[in-house]
Amino acid sequence: MRPILTAAILVAVSRSPSPTARPRRVALFVTCLVDLFRPSIGFAAVKLLEEAGCTVEVPPLQVCCGQPAYNSGDRATTRAIAAQVIGAFEGYDAVVAPSGSCGGMLSHHYPGLFDDDPAMKVRAETLAGRSYELMAFLVDVLGVEKVAARYDGAVTYHDSCSGLRELGVKDQPRRLLRTVQGLTVREMKTPEVCCGFGGTFCVKYPEISNAMVGEKSADIAESGAETLLAGDLGCLMNMAGKLQRQGSPVRVRHVAEVLADMGNLPPIGEPG
Amino acid sequence: MESTARDFNSNVDHALADPNLQDSLSKLKVGFSERRRQAAERLPEFEALRDRARDIKNHALANLDFYLEEFERKVLALGGHVHWAPTAADARRIIGELCQSMGARTVAKSKSMVAEEIALNEHLEAIGIAPIETDLGEYIIQLRHEPPSHIIAPAVHLTKDQVADTFLEHHAKLGFTRRLTERNDLVAEARHVLRQKFLDADVGLTGANFLVAETGSSMLITNEGNADLSNTLPRMHIVLASIEKVIPTLEDAAVLLRVLARSATGQESSAYTTLNTGPKRPGDLDGPEHYHVVILDNGRSAVLGTEMQEILRCIRCGACMNHCPVYGAIGGHAYGWVYPGPLGAVLTPQLIGVEEAGNLPNASTFCGRCESVCPVRIPLPKLMRHWREREFERHLTPVAVRQGLALWSFVARRPRLYRGLTALANRVLALFGRADGRYRALPLAGGWTRYRDLPAPPAGGTFHAQWKKKGPT
Amino acid sequence: MSEAPTTARAQILNGIRRSLRRGEITGEQREAVEERLARPPLGPTVARAQLAQPEKVALFCQWAEANNATVARVAASDVAAEVVSYLARNNLPARAAMAPSPQLADYDWDGQKMLSLRRGRGEAADQVSITGAFAGIAETGTLVMASGPEHPVTLNLLPDTHIVVVRESDIVSGYEDVWTRLRQRYGKDRMPRTINTLTGPSRTGDIEQAMELGAHGPRRMHIVVVPT
Numbered sequence: 001m002r003p004i005l006t007a008a009i010l011v012a013v014s015r016s017p018s019p020t021a022r023p024r025r026v027a028l029f030v031t032c033l034v035d036l037f038r039p040s041i042g043f044a045a046v047k048l049l050e051e052a053g054c055t056v057e058v059p060p061l062q063v064c065c066g067q068p069a070y071n072s073g074d075r076a077t078t079r080a081i082a083a084q085v086i087g088a089f090e091g092y093d094a095v096v097a098p099s100g101s102c103g104g105m106l107s108h109h110y111p112g113l114f115d116d117d118p119a120m121k122v123r124a125e126t127l128a129g130r131s132y133e134l135m136a137f138l139v140d141v142l143g144v145e146k147v148a149a150r151y152d153g154a155v156t157y158h159d160s161c162s163g164l165r166e167l168g169v170k171d172q173p174r175r176l177l178r179t180v181q182g183l184t185v186r187e188m189k190t191p192e193v194c195c196g197f198g199g200t201f202c203v204k205y206p207e208i209s210n211a212m213v214g215e216k217s218a219d220i221a222e223s224g225a226e227t228l229l230a231g232d233l234g235c236l237m238n239m240a241g242k243l244q245r246q247g248s249p250v251r252v253r254h255v256a257e258v259l260a261d262m263g264n265l266p267p268i269g270e271p272g
Numbered sequence: 273m274e275s276t277a278r279d280f281n282s283n284v285d286h287a288l289a290d291p292n293l294q295d296s297l298s299k300l301k302v303g304f305s306e307r308r309r310q311a312a313e314r315l316p317e318f319e320a321l322r323d324r325a326r327d328i329k330n331h332a333l334a335n336l337d338f339y340l341e342e343f344e345r346k347v348l349a350l351g352g353h354v355h356w357a358p359t360a361a362d363a364r365r366i367i368g369e370l371c372q373s374m375g376a377r378t379v380a381k382s383k384s385m386v387a388e389e390i391a392l393n394e395h396l397e398a399i400g401i402a403p404i405e406t407d408l409g410e411y412i413i414q415l416r417h418e419p420p421s422h423i424i425a426p427a428v429h430l431t432k433d434q435v436a437d438t439f440l441e442h443h444a445k446l447g448f449t450r451r452l453t454e455r456n457d458l459v460a461e462a463r464h465v466l467r468q469k470f471l472d473a474d475v476g477l478t479g480a481n482f483l484v485a486e487t488g489s490s491m492l493i494t495n496e497g498n499a500d501l502s503n504t505l506p507r508m509h510i511v512l513a514s515i516e517k518v519i520p521t522l523e524d525a526a527v528l529l530r531v532l533a534r535s536a537t538g539q540e541s542s543a544y545t546t547l548n549t550g551p552k553r554p555g556d557l558d559g560p561e562h563y564h565v566v567i568l569d570n571g572r573s574a575v576l577g578t579e580m581q582e583i584l585r586c587i588r589c590g591a592c593m594n595h596c597p598v599y600g601a602i603g604g605h606a607y608g609w610v611y612p613g614p615l616g617a618v619l620t621p622q623l624i625g626v627e628e629a630g631n632l633p634n635a636s637t638f639c640g641r642c643e644s645v646c647p648v649r650i651p652l653p654k655l656m657r658h659w660r661e662r663e664f665e666r667h668l669t670p671v672a673v674r675q676g677l678a679l680w681s682f683v684a685r686r687p688r689l690y691r692g693l694t695a696l697a698n699r700v701l702a703l704f705g706r707a708d709g710r711y712r713a714l715p716l717a718g719g720w721t722r723y724r725d726l727p728a729p730p731a732g733g734t735f736h737a738q739w740k741k742k743g744p745t
Numbered sequence: 746m747s748e749a750p751t752t753a754r755a756q757i758l759n760g761i762r763r764s765l766r767r768g769e770i771t772g773e774q775r776e777a778v779e780e781r782l783a784r785p786p787l788g789p790t791v792a793r794a795q796l797a798q799p800e801k802v803a804l805f806c807q808w809a810e811a812n813n814a815t816v817a818r819v820a821a822s823d824v825a826a827e828v829v830s831y832l833a834r835n836n837l838p839a840r841a842a843m844a845p846s847p848q849l850a851d852y853d854w855d856g857q858k859m860l861s862l863r864r865g866r867g868e869a870a871d872q873v874s875i876t877g878a879f880a881g882i883a884e885t886g887t888l889v890m891a892s893g894p895e896h897p898v899t900l901n902l903l904p905d906t907h908i909v910v911v912r913e914s915d916i917v918s919g920y921e922d923v924w925t926r927l928r929q930r931y932g933k934d935r936m937p938r939t940i941n942t943l944t945g946p947s948r949t950g951d952i953e954q955a956m957e958l959g960a961h962g963p964r965r966m967h968i969v970v971v972p973t
Contacts, residue, residue, distance in 0.1 A: 030735050030736065032694070034735055035694060035734045035735040035736055036694050036697060036698050036701075036729060036734055037698075037701075037727060037728075037729045038727075038729065038730075039729070039730075039732065039733070039734060039735035039738055040730070042735040042739070043735070043738075058735075058736070058739050060687070060736070060740075061687045062687070063684050063685075063687050063690050064684045064690075066684075068677065068680060069677060069680075069681055070657070071638060071657065071660070072660060072664065072669065072673060072677055073657065073659075073660030073661040073662070073663055073664030073665075073669060074661075074664050074677055074681070075661050075664075077677065077681040077685075080681075080685055081681070081684055081685060084685060084687075161637065161638070161639035161640055161641070162638075162640070165639070165640040165641070165643070165644050166640065192641070193597055193639075193641070194597045194637050194639035194641065196597065196637065197637065198636070198637025198638060198639070199637075200673075201634075201635075201636070201637045201638075202719070202720065203717075203719030203720055204634065204635075204673070204719070205281075205284070205634075205635050206719045206720070206722055206723060207284055207285065207288055208284060208288075208598055208601050208602060208635060209637075209723070210722075210723035210724070211288055211601035211602075212597050212598070212601055212637075213723075213724065215597075215601075237726070237727050238724065240710075240725075240727055241710070241720070241721075241724030241725040241726055241727060242723065242724040244710055244724075244725045244727075245712075245723065245724050245725050265730075266709065266730065268727045269709050269710040269725060269726075269727035269728070270709040270710075271706065271707060271708055271709035272706075272709070272730045272731065296953070299953060299954055300954065303954045304954070315791070315793075316792065317789045317790070317791050317792065320789040321788065321789055324788045324789055328788075331781075334765070335770060335774075335778050336761050336765075337758045337761045337762055337765075337769065337770070338769075338770050338775070338778055339778075340757075340758065340761075341758070342782065346934065349934070350935070350936075355753075356753040356754040356756075356757050357753065358753050358756045358757055358760075362753060406961070407951070408949045408951040408952070408960055409949075409951035409952075412951070412952075425950065425951060425954065426951070427951055427952070428951075428954065430952075431953065432952055432953050435952055455952050455953065455955055455957050456957050458952060459949060459952070459957045459959065459960060460959070462960075463959065463960060463961060466961065467869065467961075470961075471869055485782065486782055486785065486933075487934070487936045488936075489936055489940075495947070495948045495949055495950065495960065496947055496948065496949045496951075496960035496961045496962070497902055497947040497960065497961040497962030497963075498960070498961045500898070500901070500902050500941060500961075500962065501902055501903075501961055501962075503939075504898045504899060504902060504939070505899075515757065515761070520778075520781060520782055520785070521781070521782060521785035522785065522920070522924040522927075523785035523786065523787055523788065523921055523924060524785070524788070525920070526788060526919065526920035526921055526924070527788035527789070529920065530788075530791070537950065539944075540808065540811075540812075540885045540886075540944070541812075541885040541887055541942075541944040542944065543812075543943065543944050543945055543946070543947055543948050543962075544941065544942070544943060544944075544947070544962070545887075545941075545942040545944075546939060546940065546941050546942070547936060547939070547940040548938065548939055549936040549937070549938060549939075550938060551938070552938055553893070553937070553938050555893070555894035556892065556893065556894060556897070556938060557865060557866035557894060557897040557899075558866045558867075558897045558898050558899045559892065559898060559938050559939060567757070569756075569757045569760065573757060573760035573761045573763075573764055574760065574764060575764070576761060576764035576765055577764040577765050577766060578764070
């Protein structure tokens with residue numbers, strides 16, 4: 001009886017969004033695309049985390065999560081990069097990425113890379129247990145219920161695949177978006193269908209990728225929304241690039257930017 | 273069936289440029305997935321049934337030899353025959369000889385993907401026996417000399433108008449000289465033409481959705497009833513099934529039935545589910561006098577015990593392809609062999625070699641929608657990744673990709689070098705993209721910019737550069 | 746068949762064992778699978794069909810209609826009259842092939858002078874068949890037919906219209922109840938040659954995924970549900 005009870009209490013405590021149980025010291029996993037193409041997403045993430053009471057640090061030795069190698073079948077390189085990431089992010093209460101894809105890599109795929117290395121596996125599992133996608137971390141772990149932001153107009157939200165299917169990110173961004181003043185959400189018909197980015201897929205199979213993103217952009221247009229939001233910059237660059245090539249007036253932003261009241265920045269792919 | 277998987281990229285170009293195919297695919301993408309979603313929502317136990325279905329198939333695979341022997345014992349006890357075919361050639365030869373033993377001129381066939389896999393029709397034709405496909409979709413593509421493009425809807429790539437043209441071309445000599453425009457008229461005409469062929473056939477050949485070890489029964493599921501006519505009217509019934517189709521008991525079948533139809537077409541149940549056990553019994557007024565089961569391995573036993581084993585759980589519902597955005601863009605023929613979509617991306621390299629089918633496991637975004645709907649929870653993206661790993665190990669990955677990866681990995685493993693190079697790239701991209709905010713073309717990024725603009729970073733440096741400048745907070 | 750079938754058999758079975766890194770299963774593992782075969786474990790229960798008998802019958806009728814069958818609930822004394830009336834309502838000839846089943850013999854066919862019946866298997870020219878059913882499944886409105894001298898399979902398949910008389914007491918919750926009844930009737934190791942489970946009339950979605958009835962089997966299925 002007692003061990004079960006203790007376990008139940010532990011579970012209850014770890015899930016409780018009470019301030020005492022909140023992870024305070026949070027490391028930001030910036031992701032390579034955000035670092036290179038859209039730093040404002042990183043700053044939006046920092047702002048949201050700080051407003052929720054966290055101290056945010058950016059470990060300087062972080063690079064990439066290793067997905068390009070992992071998805072190309074290069075396991076040895078993936079392991080080397082994963083080991084580097086694991087080392088860079090040890091000792092924090094939580095590791096948060098403004099990306100479901102990179103967050104999913106840390107929390108769902110790292111441990112499996114070290115099945116033959118028990119010591120590394122433990123470290124990988126420790127990191128996995130503390131790694132989160134930003135929206136899920138804010139809502140599910142920190143219990144954030146509203147944001148102080150304003151964004152005028154209708155937005156539509158694309159569910160990026162890894163965030164949705166590996167990490168269960170679906171409701172969290174929508175819940176927070178509903179608290180943004182002036183903003184309404186207009187759903188697409190199929191927000192859960194892949195946009196065709198897929199990392200290296202979009203350049204290895206550009207014709208298929210183009211067919212997929214073409215269908216996505218039609219769905220976005222049909223929603224009638226003026227702004228497209230999502231939680232992964234890879235998908236956003238793909239969709240923005242297609243919409244702009246088609247001459248669409250739809251503006252594209254990362255959801256964190258809107259939630260952090262940074263919706264006045266130039267949209268992705270628009271001149272500053 | 274002859275593979276064109278090696279020509280995947282040109283197959284894709286053809287598929288994307290085919291307006292009839294694209295029209296058909298646009299219907300498939302909404303139809304199947306929406307109906308499956310509704311069916312799953314109507315049954316609160318659906319997720320628990322999926323777990324159970326996975327466990328049943330895992331148990332059957334772990335004891336596969338035992339259940340196959342048990343199945344054989346029961347078939348023999350009731351007067352049936354069992355033939356073991358290690359290879360496709362063995363299965364073709366056995367079936368050909370069985371047909372010849374009946375002096376058969378025609379064989380009524382019920383859709384079987386395993387028969388496609390072993391190229392049975394070509395073999396039967398070569399020995400002077402006419403195979404007649406009786407599933408409507410399969411009949412249509414047989415007339416058109418096309419392979420199936422989907423495992424449960426073989427003619428899903430065709431429009432009604434194409435079917436009408438095909439029927440007019442082939443049925444005119446039978447007296448059907450009017451071009452039909454309504455679906456129900458097309459169905460009625462095919463029914464009429466095929467009914468006589470059922471009555472004339474000497475042998476009926478079917479696949480099996482499951483083989484039930486407990487009773488020695490083969491289980492067949494259709495909507496049309498064509499499998500039932502195939503296994504009832506001719507004097508001989510041949511079942512062709514691969515080794516992983518065996519399940520322990522009827523109770524296990526009940527679980528699998530509940531997930532199969534819902535995953536496949538969104539139906540609560542298919543119209544016909546049939547268990548056949550042995551030949552007709554004394555006193556029976558109909559049914560075949562001879563009952564033979566051909567059990568095919570064709571490389572499957574070698575998959576057991578490997579990291580690919582989970583693909584053997586597959587119950588061939590087609591949900592993975594119905595939900596795959598890549599399949600939805602290019603259709604089934606582009607995959608180049610019998611099994612398209614995510615299932616084919618895993619199974620085809622196994623059965624015909626990764627050298628031939630190497631593109632298939634790579635042509636996926638790993639979006640995971642297939643895994644999320646698989647009734648037996650096969651981790652299809654994980655298995656595709658395993659293929660990519662084997663290709664990489666065996667140096668089958670294209671040279672450009674390998675070299676790019678090697679360069680990228682050299683940099684990615686050196687954080688300070690990486691930081692310097694990204695800072696430089698950021699500055700260059702920001703500078704030249706300043707006016708438009710994006711690039712319409714960029715050297716080395718043609719794969720991207722052929723179809724979409726590339727957003728330029730805003731001025732101000734990388735995140736890390738800005739963070740460092742800002743100083744610790 | 747032709748050459749060395751035992752070799753092919755051994756090749757496959759030994760290949761499986763080699764891949765699974767073991768020999769033939771023995772000892773406790775064998776006992777466990779044999780036990781599982783002898784007493785098959787049940788899967789998750791589908792709650793919607795766990796009902797008292799009258800509600801079970803109602804659920805069966807509801808699903809049968811959803812599957813494009815038509816349903817009539819009549820007293821045993823009115824079965825033959827209902828069949829004649831159904832045929833008239835649908836402009837069908839008052840002529841049918843009927844299963845030579847004692848279960849059907851109880852109804853008042855002789856009272857329907859207009860109806861011409863032939864007892865035996867189904868033939869290509871038959872437009873209408875009349876059969877009983879081994880069971881009905883409430884969960885999905887499915888009929889279960891067990892083949893035998895009293896129920897030729899061809900009657901389920903060849904005619905355009907299939908009329909099925911099913912007794913309320915034969916309507917069960919799910920497949921599992923059918924398996925239990927089959928084992929009771931035929932013995933655990935002796936299934937009838939063919940079990941057809943029929944969920945509505947024949948259909949196809951093979952042209953543009955639109956369901957059309959009457960692909961190869963009956964276009965119409967009429968179910969007469971009779972209190973026991």
